[in-house]
Amino acid sequence: MRPTTEPVAVDDVRVLRRFNRYFTRRIGVLDDHYLGQDRPLGEARLLFEVGDGASLRELRTRLGLDAGYLSRMVKALEAQGLVRVRVHPGDSRLRVAELTPAGRDEVTEQNRRANGLAEGLLSGLSPAQRGELTAAVTVTERLLRLAAITVEVVDGASRDARATLAAYAADIDERFPEGFDPAALVRPGEVSGRTGAFLVAYEEGRAVGCGALRRLAPRVGEIRHVWVHPGARRLGLARRILDGLERAAVERGYGTVRLDTHAALTEAQALYRACGYTEIPRYDENVYAAHWFEKRLARPGADGRAGNR
Structure with a gap:
């Protein structure tokens, strides 16, 4: 599920592509001897990602590589004595890649050269300009991460749905002074089918957020239960999930959505107000709720424009 937005402007596409071409050339991505070492960027990056050890499945997901291509690169690095592969001690179905001493030495040198390249780029700027650049890069990284995250409707009884709900429950159990009883979580049947929906957000194959509609x-x-993993917060993902739940509500014929939230969740209250929710009197008996909100939804009109429902 992708956010419903205006078509991407041609100029925006052109600017991003121009930046990609400049940056990849500037840092030497196009050279088969990345950072002056005897290997292309793909192999160098794989060595870096292996780090203290990683399963081939994890590497494939993290780097977005085809299984066959990853296997060929791993074999090439094994032949050079930089990587060794063994069976995972706790799961015979998994193979784990580890750096050899020679591999660790090469990664150390790779990091030294990469730091030198970055310092060389920054040295041509004043301190104020460096601050401006690093701030811009931080914003760029945040937006690119958000753009790459997908939000999907899954069955309320699925493994990812139950896992994200468990993580949500553990998170708020720590934040609520009175704790949280998982028995208060939505049931799978409530958030599936024609009257409900359960959304899970995925980043590089990992479930990093959720939200439910009933x-x-x-x-x-x-x-219910709009939640984002701590490692994916401050990206704008909660708003993306909320938007997806609202669209799911419209698709199921709901003209209004309501929600409640705990007094301790001040950031959630701010999000709901910013997204057009109005505080209303109590509408349920949820013992954890201190604030109740409502929003009237819009749906596409007959002429394709938004109309009030």
């Missing part, structure tokens, strides 16, 4: 009353849906 029927509350005729033409009224309720949003």
Whole structure:
């Protein structure tokens, strides 16, 4: 599920492509001897990612590589004495790649050269300009991460749905002064099918967020358990999940959605207000709730424009 947005402007595409071409050339990505070492960027990056050890499955997901291509690179690095592969001690189905002493030495040298390249680039700028550049890079990384995350509708009883709900419950159990009882979580049947939906956000194959929608009353849906993994926060992902839940509500015929939140979740309250939710009187008996919100939804009109439902 991707956010519904205006078509991407041609100029925006052109600017991003121009930056990609300049940056890849500037840091030597196109050279078969990346950073002056005797290997292309792909092999150098694989050595870096192996680090203290990683399964081939994890490397394939993290780097977005085809299994056959990854296997060929690993074999090439094995033949050079830089990597060794063994069976995972706890799971015979997994193979784990580890750096040899020679491999660790090469990664150390790779890091030294990469740091030198970065310092060389930054040295041509004043301190104020360096601050401006690093701030811009931070924003760029955040937005590119958000752009790459997908939000998908999954069955409420699926493994990822239950895993993210468990993580949500553990998270708020620590934040609520009174703790949290997992028995208060939505049931799979409530958030599946024609009247409900369960959304999971994925980053590089990992589930990093969730949100649920269930029927509350005729033409009224309720949003529950909007959660983002700590490592994926401050990207704008909670807003993306909330938007997906609202669109799922419209698709299921709900003209209004409601939700509640705990007094301790001040950031959630700010998000809901920023997204057009209005605080209303208590509508449920949720013992963890201190604030209740409602939002009227819009749906595409007959002419394709948004119309109020």
